[in-house]
Amino acid sequence: MTVNAPAAAGTEAVREQAPGHKKQLSEGARAERRLGWLLCAPAVIVMLGVTGYPIIYAIWLSLERYNLELPQQVKFIGFANYGAVLSSGYWWTALEVTLIITVFSVAITLVLGMLLAQLMHRTLFGRGTVRTAALIPYGIVTVAAAYGWQYAWTPSQGYLSAAFNNSAPLTTQFQAIIVIIVAEIWKTTPFMGLLLLAGLSLVPEDLQKAAKVDGASAWQRFTKITLPLMKPAILVALLFRTLDSFRIFDNIYILTAGANSTGSVSILGYDNLFSALNLGIGSAISVLIFICVAIIAIIFIRGFGTAAPGTDSGSR
């Protein structure tokens, strides 16, 4: 994607890694370079082949009228597909639903994940058991868990529906979205908790003790010491969780299949391809989702100064 960057970034890396080779590349350094490229090439080819080329192809498709049912009528139509998507209520409803699910599930997951991390960090007994138990929601196949939630909320079959007066929350938009958010939170809190636990272990215990001696309350210690020191870990966890949540598909597909205006943008894109068989519109939706994700990532990385993982060597 960045065609000009390699040369500039490369010289920087060479300077960083091998100060002795500044003036001219020795035979060894040249062999090292060649080996480096050779070792990276297969990974780069697969990653570009599966994502780079298709997204460019998607941009091209999104400018065409292309319905699989009418293959003779393929025609370049410029931005008409985008116009059609952006002027349709379906897109904005789906975007709104996606954003609501993302904001609420990520916010609640952050709070619960922090509590879980504190628990795993501080508890003396059953620490291993808690961690093992927490890893089960993380590891379970989302679709399998989603069926569990769906049946639990089916009237006269599910224990949760029975506990709430035989209600059928999956049949109304508002309640179905709550069920979807709960399913997301259940699945992703352990991941958040584990990431935050790793961040928590970087907070020096001495600092906590010193603050306690100076009379800081538990809450003050948390907000003045723990949170600031954990900020980088929290931001990275939030970035990944937000982007992951924005892509939500599995839970909604099983729980409601997008009925009653509960579909996310991913559900909309999927339906456009497999129900409407419209490659043009489907690609326009794909590109718009990609742009949304890029905007979220830029807000996090530029706006909040989230250190993108892997860039640590550069930031030092």
Next chain:
Amino acid sequence: MAAVTTTPRQKAGWGVANFVVIALALIPVLWLVSLSFKTPAAVLDPSFVPSQWTWANYSGILQSSQFIRPLINSIGIGLISTFIAVVLASMAAYAVARLAFPGKSVLIGMALLIAIFPQISLITPLFSIERSLGLFNTWPGLIIPYVAFGLPLGIYILSAFFREIPWELEKAAKMDGATPFQAFTKVIAPLAAPGMVTTAILVFLACWNDFLFAISFTSTTTARTAPAALQYFSGGSVFTVPTGPIAAAAVVITIPIIIFVLFFQRRIVAGLTSGAVKG
């Protein structure tokens, strides 16, 4: 370890909190297990514990090609994707951790971009590309995207592991006349094995879990994986809902995960958190 002072009351508080967490994590799973043992009549009773127990759901799905074939697909596609992803990621991560070459930061940037890439954006173009290449509804049609999405994770975890390896050994090997490639395969790769196992577990879990690609790029049980197959189950007759069989299948595909978690929890946690918290 971390607690400064612990009174009995605090101890009890932590105990209750532990219990709540364990219960919340397990109840939805136990509900699936309970459903999987319910007879079709008992499914229509919302009690948490089955009123009538049966193994029929399990024996039914384990004799059905609608489940066995997808299960084999899931295992095969998962293992092959994991193997390829770990090999390719190891090569790239070694280069990132050890070698000076132009374009390194571009590779890392690309991996990050793919880690956050919305898979749904690829569904339409990849569907079209796979159909024209004859990859649609085949194992490679799923393996290739799984490898691509496993690579960023692998490159991060493995480059973090590779940085910790004592590199004097590599130098020593090179002094003894080994080429850089030999130094990699003979000296470093064995030391890197733990990192590779961690990567393999996480990549396999991701493949095993995938649903979107699995339903988009398959149309029959030739390549359909287990998570995508559940929705095609049918009950014993037209009038029976397949709740029991679906629950049983959900339990069957969950068991390997629980075993994984029990055996490899340290590795999984180390892998999940590596790279994310170095700030």
